[in-house]
Amino acid sequence: xxxxxxxxxxxxxxxxxxxxxxxxxxxxxLSSKGKRVDIPLADGxxxxxxxxxxxxxxxxxxxxxxxxxxxxxxxxxxxxIAQKLGHSVFLVNHRGAGEGAGMSRGPxxxxxxxxxxxxxxxxxxxxxxxxxxxxxxxxxxxxLLCLLxxxxxxxxxxxxxxxxxxxxxxxxxxxxxxxxxxxxDIKFYLQCRRDVSMSRQDxxxxxxxxxxxxxxxxxxxxxxxxxxxxxxxxxxxxxSTDTHLEKIKVPTIIFTAKDDPFVPFAGYxxxxxxxxxxxxxEEFGGHMGYLTxxxxxxxxxxxxxYAVHEALLSV
Numbered sequence: 001x002x003x004x005x006x007x008x009x010x011x012x013x014x015x016x017x018x019x020x021x022x023x024x025x026x027x028x029x030l031s032s033k034g035k036r037v038d039i040p041l042a043d044g045x046x047x048x049x050x051x052x053x054x055x056x057x058x059x060x061x062x063x064x065x066x067x068x069x070x071x072x073x074x075x076x077x078x079x080x081i082a083q084k085l086g087h088s089v090f091l092v093n094h095r096g097a098g099e100g101a102g103m104s105r106g107p108x109x110x111x112x113x114x115x116x117x118x119x120x121x122x123x124x125x126x127x128x129x130x131x132x133x134x135x136x137x138x139x140x141x142x143x144l145l146c147l148l149x150x151x152x153x154x155x156x157x158x159x160x161x162x163x164x165x166x167x168x169x170x171x172x173x174x175x176x177x178x179x180x181x182x183x184x185d186i187k188f189y190l191q192c193r194r195d196v197s198m199s200r201q202d203x204x205x206x207x208x209x210x211x212x213x214x215x216x217x218x219x220x221x222x223x224x225x226x227x228x229x230x231x232x233x234x235x236x237x238x239x240s241t242d243t244h245l246e247k248i249k250v251p252t253i254i255f256t257a258k259d260d261p262f263v264p265f266a267g268y269x270x271x272x273x274x275x276x277x278x279x280x281x282e283e284f285g286g287h288m289g290y291l292t293x294x295x296x297x298x299x300x301x302x303x304x305x306y307a308v309h310e311a312l313l314s315v
Contacts, residue, residue, distance in 0.1 A: 001253070001314045006282045006303035009293040015259040015286040016180055022289025022302075027073040028080055033091055036099065039122045045104035047119055049092040051126075052079070056086035058131045059123055060312065061157065063116060065138030065288070066215075067191035069098030074137055074288060074304070081298075081309050088130065092119045094140070102198040107226045109219075110139045110169055111239025113146030117153030124155065133159045133315055135308065138263075138288060141165025141254075142241055148252060149244035159315035160252045161308060164260055164288050167245075168267035169236040173216045175262045184262060184287075185214050192218055201226060242267040245277060252277045253311045255304075257285030280307070 012021050034052035041047065050070060060082040064072050070091040079089045093100045094108035094115065108115065120132055134157035136144035141162030147153040148160055166172035176185040193209050208221045220232040229235040245254075254273075258265045258281055265281070273279060282290070288304060296306035 001278065001280070001310060003280065003307060003310055004296065006257075006285050006290050007293045008284045008291060012289070012291045013284075015257075015261045015284070015289075018259075018284065018286030018289030018291055019184075019261060020289075022286060022291055023073065025291070027077050030076045030079055033070060033079075034089070037122070039092075039119055041095075041115065041118050043106060045095050045106050046100065047092055047095060047115060048098060048100035048103070049090055049119065052083060052089045054083060054086045054088040056088070057129070058133055059088040059090055059127050061090045061092060061116075061119060061123065061132065061134040063092050063134065063136045063140035063144065064094065064097070065140055066110075067188050067195075068137070069093050071098060077302070077305050078135060078308055081305055082312060085309075085312060087312070088127065090119070090123050096195050096199045101195065102200065105200040107196070107199075107201070107223050109223050109227065109235070109239070110142045110166060111146050111152060111235065112143045113152035115153075116140070116143055116147050117155045120157055121155040131159070132157045133161070133312065135161045135163070136165065137163050138165065142167055142169070142239070145241035145245065145248070146239060148250050149241055149247040151239070151241070151244060156250055158250065160250055161255070161311045161315065162252070163255045163304065163308070164257065164263055165241070165254070166263045167240060167242040167271065168264055169240045170233070171264045171267065172262055173219065173236065175264060177214050177216060181262045186212065188215050189213055189218055196222060242271045245271050245273040248274045248277050250276060251315050253315060254279045255282070255307055255311075257282045257287070257290070259284055260287045262287060
């Protein structure tokens with residue numbers, strides 16, 4: 001798969017500007033996300049999602065990043081791209097996110113490959129004769145790689161695409177707490193704390209979360225005990241996928257940017273991947289920003305949308 005490079009405009013040449021403006025600039029929105037469905041999980045929690053049926057033999061699952069939901073701008077843009085290709089689309093909220101706020105006890109996190117597996121199993125029952133392709137953004141990208149590499153979950157997609165997945169969780173969490181990255185860290189923490197406040201989780205566990213903190217501390221005080229990890233380090237080490245990419249047996253395309261401010265590229269540079277995995281690394285793009293100086297072949301100024309479009313044609 002050959003792609004034109006992401007050449008950033010002068011007004012968004014830095015990784016931080018790419019990251020921030022990529023999320024703030026206007027994006028096309030769906031007029032309707034489709035039919036709502038609830039996906040039951042083995043532990044009694046559930047996921048909420050939305051399905052729009054297309055005419056092709058492919059259904060595309062789209063999973064959001066940390067503190068996101070099916071209302072996130074990149075989720076809508078990806079859905080529009082898939083629909084224009086004629087595909088059915090399954091937008092999925094993680095536990096307690098979006099329309100699922102307050103409906104789950106357990107937390108979502110970067111290792112929830114079993115939840116993605118449950119969504120795909122649900123979709124396979126509804127559409128047994130379709131081809132099932134999963135797209136995971138940021139946090140969900142790592143969760144998808146957990147599923148694909150056999151760490152967590154059982155029901156696999158037929159193909160997969162990940163974008164800016166944090167495959168080294170310990171290093172990514174440290175990087176979030178440095179320099180200008182602290183802006184993202186605070187934002188993520190406040191949104192995660194908000195989601196927890198609406199969850200069915202033990203009130204005593206909720207009380208342990210201070211008003212202002214970091215994602216590392218959130219994972220220490222909440223993610224670790226709520227999901228039964230022995231420690232924050234246990235969570236990070238058991239759910240990081242950088243050393244497991246060579247186990248993947250499903251056709252997979254992995255995208256990331258070398259200048260991502262809080263997803264260390266070194267993890268990708270040193271990772272061994274299987275023959276089923278295609279990696280594509282851009283020099284510029286920040287964290288899911290990928291704004292371009294000129295229009296891409298897709299006709300927009302967003303390289304990420306062009307890349308996902310081409311990947312959906314290739315997998």
